[in-house]
Amino acid sequence: MNLLVVGSVALDTVKTPFGEAREVLGGSAAYFATAASYFTEVSLIAVVGEDFPEAHVGFLRRRGIDLAGLERRPGKTFRWRGEYSYALNEAKTLETQLNVFETFRPEIPEAYRSPDLLFLANIDPDLQASVLDQVKRPRLVACDTMNFWIEGKRAALTRLLKKVDALLINDGEARALGGDPNLVKVARTIQAGGPATLIIKRGEHGVLMFSHDRVFAMPALPMEQVLDPTGAGDCFAGGFMGYLASTGNLGAEVFRQAVVCGSVMASFAVEGFSLDRLRVLDYKEIEGRFKEFKRLTGFEDL
């Protein structure tokens, strides 16, 4: 099945206790598409400025990502600058320059208007809805969002969620959206509002998926060396959707495997700054780490 992602491509400057990276490839769509590209063909809709390095375009193209929807416009590329403390659990945003992203109004080229799977990365919910209006109803629509939209554009987000099959957010966002500290209650509230599947990303604590009338929990792989958590959530989403697209099966068991594939891609993403670890990753390593997740959580019956 074909997969389409709409989101940001950015230049990030990131500092963690273990190093620093300046003006490196970032953005939700770049992370998502790169992770997904290990499983399936993926097309990307985003905008960059005149200053966006050709080398990054070359990297994404070599990953087999269809870039016909990557618009280059006059002005500068979206930039984000952030910093992590030792606990590595949350980025402190130091600066955001929207630049060309400020006027981004995704136009879906004719050739992309029938995606089987669509991922709406974290942008204004009105823009996410406008993408949905331009395409023939996909078999699966998933989206991300953030507290900024939950607090600032709740009505638009609520309208969007009615049309979405899967919502991927972190635990703080889930509690804010569902209005309760208890995640089981939160899941019921959110599912009643539209998305049949809710995936709650909990960073080092892993992932919870409420879907197909069941809950599935996958811990994160405990890692000795986490260089930079930036993009882990988008790489999770890319691995999750990419695996679903590769199988063409949206059944309960495949959703579970897809969560593990997402967890695998997130675990690689944090091993380097930007997409550095994914630049040198091969599929054999992905299979190997999938097995590590099996060993991490497997136990025998009583």
Added chain:
Amino acid sequence: MNLLVVGSVALDTVKTPFGEAREVLGGSAAYFATAASYFTEVSLIAVVGEDFPEAHVGFLRRRGIDLAGLERRPGKTFRWRGEYSYALNEAKTLETQLNVFETFRPEIPEAYRSPDLLFLANIDPDLQASVLDQVKRPRLVACDTMNFWIEGKRAALTRLLKKVDALLINDGEARALGGDPNLVKVARTIQAGGPATLIIKRGEHGVLMFSHDRVFAMPALPMEQVLDPTGAGDCFAGGFMGYLASTGNLGAEVFRQAVVCGSVMASFAVEGFSLDRLRVLDYKEIEGRFKEFKRLTGFEDL
């Protein structure tokens, strides 16, 4: 194999957003022994005052717990009063009255000096060590501790840990003891200091076990109704040690099952105040919930 626990038996007054319980049965050894009693025979060493209700003694006895080591002394029983906020993740201690517990110096009766498995619940590490000195080396010694001892009696704790096979603590305590935010590094540091097995309890995020050269992660069961988290950690330990004692096998696979049994008992404990849920629990429910943990985490190979 026979199992011995040394710890506290207390009267707790607990307030959560979902209710309140006054002067109810509590204490680490009471929680531990009750949970373990579903799997094996367990003997308890603790002290209570003259005011300790006979009904509680009757309950523990009906659970088959050997109470010959439950000393009744002049004075009042240890009391703890605490409160939880909506997030239910950490108790705020409002009052602690040590009472007879203040002068508790555990004396191990002759009949108990050859335990196969020994659990040293959270008390002064010097007292934990004195228990160890009184018994023939058990096949497995596990202990708990808390930040109060990590900060205040680190040297005594370090000496104790050299003689201990398994340490069960929460993630904040693990980071304080291991001196690093990264739990993999923390585990290596702590294991180098003695305990071959480190079990890190993460509340609603479940448990990590570093043992047998591997890491095992078990998420907590997402629950809609958590009435009172008090004693969940001790019920985990009771289920863990109780299951090990029941099998007589200390191999890697059995340790994993024991972590699941611990998680099962903790999940029941939080469904009621004090030990109320365990008063009406039967073994069939334990088996059923063990299977729920399998469904919670199970996934198919790629």
